[in-house]
Structures are given as structure tokens and as C-alpha cells.
Amino acid sequence: MRIAIFGAGSTGCYLAGQLCLSGLDVSLICRPSIKQTLVENNGITLSDYQGFLQTVMPQTLITDIEQAPTAYAAFDVVFVTLKCHQVSSIANTLITITHSNSSIIFMQNGLGSFDTITDVLSHCNLLQGITPFNVLQQPNGRFHKGTEGAFTLQKNDHTKVIQIAMLAQEFGCSLHQDMAPIIYGKLLLNLNNALNAITGLPIKQQLSQRDCRRQLAAAMTEWLNVCQAANIELHQYTKVTPKWLPVILSLPNMLFTLLAKQMLDIDPQARSSMWEDIQAKRKTEIEYINGAVVRLGEKYGVKTPVNSAIVAQIHQLEQSL
Structure with missing residues (x-):
């Protein structure tokens, strides 16, 4: 082969x-x-x-x-x-x-x-x-x-x-x-790619800050709302079901650290591929990730202001570097 x-x-x-x-x-x-x-x-x-x-x-x-x-x-x-x-x-x-x-x-x-x-x-x-x-x-x-x-x-x-x-x-x-639930579920986690590029922080450091996690939780909530409206099933990648991820991410730092050890069990220097693209002055995949949330939100009548703002910020970074 x-x-x-x-x-x-x-x-x-x-x-x-x-x-x-x-x-x-x-x-x-x-x-x-x-x-x-x-x-x-x-x-x-x-x-x-x-x-x-x-x-x-x-x-x-x-x-x-x-x-x-x-x-x-x-x-x-x-x-x-x-x-x-x-x-x-x-x-x-x-x-x-x-x-x-x-x-x-x-x-x-x-x-x-x-x-x-x-x-x-x-x-x-x-x-x-x-x-x-x-x-x-x-x-x-x-x-x-x-x-x-x-x-x-x-x-x-x-x-x-x-x-x-x-x-x-x-x-x-x-x-x-059936890869559809796998890909839709992965998109939920990929919503952090852009936020990681925007913060410029290693992922572990980013997730250690509650304000950053709450931004991610808001973006995820919009995608979960779109999936509910479209009757889309999401594969579960974490120990908690997808609908509970925004809740866990929004917890105060001490509780989050206790309940989400697996999320923080990553290399201290790990960063997203979108951060890497921005640093290399390459076009990103933002339209296929957060942009996809926005487009499907429009299709199913679900508002997605957080993801829309993230898309705009990434486009600004693409143009400024």
C-alpha cells in the first residue's frame, strides 16, 4: 500500500x-x-x-x-x-x-x-x-x-x-x-484556535485565565445553539458532554483547575495552528471554523455575535501582519 x-x-x-x-x-x-x-x-x-x-x-x-x-x-x-x-x-x-x-x-x-x-x-x-x-x-x-x-x-x-x-x-x-458528529464535535474545540491566536498566549496560559475561558465559552454556546436548531449531533471529546463545556470553562479559576485537569494537561508551550499561521503571515482557516458557525447561524436563525466578532478580529490580524 x-x-x-x-x-x-x-x-x-x-x-x-x-x-x-x-x-x-x-x-x-x-x-x-x-x-x-x-x-x-x-x-x-x-x-x-x-x-x-x-x-x-x-x-x-x-x-x-x-x-x-x-x-x-x-x-x-x-x-x-x-x-x-x-x-x-x-x-x-x-x-x-x-x-x-x-x-x-x-x-x-x-x-x-x-x-x-x-x-x-x-x-x-x-x-x-x-x-x-x-x-x-x-x-x-x-x-x-x-x-x-x-x-x-x-x-x-x-x-x-x-x-x-x-x-x-x-x-x-x-x-x-459516520464522520459528521466527529467533525462537528471537533469544531466545538477548534473555536479556541482563533482566540488563542488573538491572545498570543500559549494555550495552557490562556485557559488558566477566566476571562479568556469565558470568551471561549460564549463562542461554544453559540455553536451549541446552532447545532440544536439544526438537529446536529456532536461527538464527545472530553470527559463532560459538549453542552457542559461552556459551564466548566466559565467557572472561577480554582474550581476550573480542580474539575478540568485534563484540559490543562498539555505542553506549556502549545499554541494553535491559527496562531502559527498568523505568525507566518499566512491566510488562516477562520472562515471554515468560526465563520462556519456564523453562516450556519444565519441559515437556522441563531444569532452568533461572539463568533462574528472573532472572525473580524482574525481578519484584522491577517491584514496587519
Whole structure:
């Protein structure tokens, strides 16, 4: 089974590293700068907040796929780890590097990007997946997992093989047939991405401040209200059900620290991918996360002033850097 990671940023490199360490044949489709970094540092170095540290080199590092796609035309599985707004532009390339039985797994945050490409790629098995943890790119080809969680993929024959290989290395990998509750539930947690970028604080420090938590609780409450109006089910990622998360987040610091130890069991330096995008002066995924809350709120008649304000603040940051 030949696997490609298309769009090897922080999440893509971390996924590639785990798949390589699981004994799978993995090629990285990446920017020249990523290839240079990995070559200079003898591969991808994975680390996490619990002390894991290991380096591995993917089978192939590809930077010229648009110029010579036929050399890579037989991938059985392609993980698309590009940003949401980049997905619709790669349809023709995906057609070129896959076959009729290929599985293409879209690993984007938020809502909307998957719908932009499904019609064009109807010849393949189109799946979705999520990364329910934080990954931050560090110097020297190191990619650091700062929070708990394991890759979650939609179930089919290819992902069953991948799960077996990953579990054998104790990496963790969960499979689900219906990804809608998984993705909607993850969006609830992803609402902190923008707030973390706005505060500029490490996530642990941000969540230690009640005012910051209350902002997040307000944004989450709006999404929960939208989901209720739309009859949307949310997967539970935390020890408490989604509807109780805003209540827990709004508690005074002492009570929150006692009741939410799991939320604070993260690397002290962990930050959101949106913070990383802002620092790198890249376009963010705000329209697919908080922006999705606003759009669905309008559709179902639910007011979302907090998320609307967050979207506006992120756009200001995008323009000012």
C-alpha cells in the first residue's frame, strides 16, 4: 500500500512520521523548504508533551509533482493535509496521482472545504479524518504534539490496515463510519484556535485565565445553539458532554483547575495552528471554523455575535501582519 501525504505542514509531517514509524510506505508531497529541512536534519523528528522523541525519514520527498506527476501515479491512499482554502485547487493533481480504488482522506479543520471537491473526485473513495490534538512546528525538522489525542479516520479497507499498523506501535488511531458528529464535535474545540491566536498566549496560559475561558465559552454556546436548531449531533471529546463545556470553562479559576485537569494537561508551550499561521503571515482557516458557525447561524436563525466578532478580529490580524 503506497501512501502519500499531500501538503506536509505541521499536521502532515506528524502524520507522515507516525505512519513511517508504523512500517508503512509513505511519500511526502511538500514545499521545497520542507524537503530541505528534512534532508538537512535526517528526517522528521516527532516529539510530544509526554517525552516521546524519534526521527524517521519518509520513503520519498516530492516537490515537483505538477511537473512530473506520472512518476507518482499509483498512490493507494492520499492524505490531504492542506489548509481548507487550498483544497479546491488540487483536484486535477489528485486525479493524476490516484487510481479507481484509491482512498483520498481529507484532514481539514472546520466545515466546507470537503464539499468543494467531492463532485470532481467521484472516481475515488473519498473519506474524511481529523487531528484532535495540537502540533507545532519547531526548528530542525521537529514537530511537537502538545496535547492528547490520536488521529481519527473514516473507516474503510485502507484505513483498517493503517489502524492496525499504528496501534501496533502504540500511536493510537480511531476509525468511525459516520464522520459528521466527529467533525462537528471537533469544531466545538477548534473555536479556541482563533482566540488563542488573538491572545498570543500559549494555550495552557490562556485557559488558566477566566476571562479568556469565558470568551471561549460564549463562542461554544453559540455553536451549541446552532447545532440544536439544526438537529446536529456532536461527538464527545472530553470527559463532560459538549453542552457542559461552556459551564466548566466559565467557572472561577480554582474550581476550573480542580474539575478540568485534563484540559490543562498539555505542553506549556502549545499554541494553535491559527496562531502559527498568523505568525507566518499566512491566510488562516477562520472562515471554515468560526465563520462556519456564523453562516450556519444565519441559515437556522441563531444569532452568533461572539463568533462574528472573532472572525473580524482574525481578519484584522491577517491584514496587519
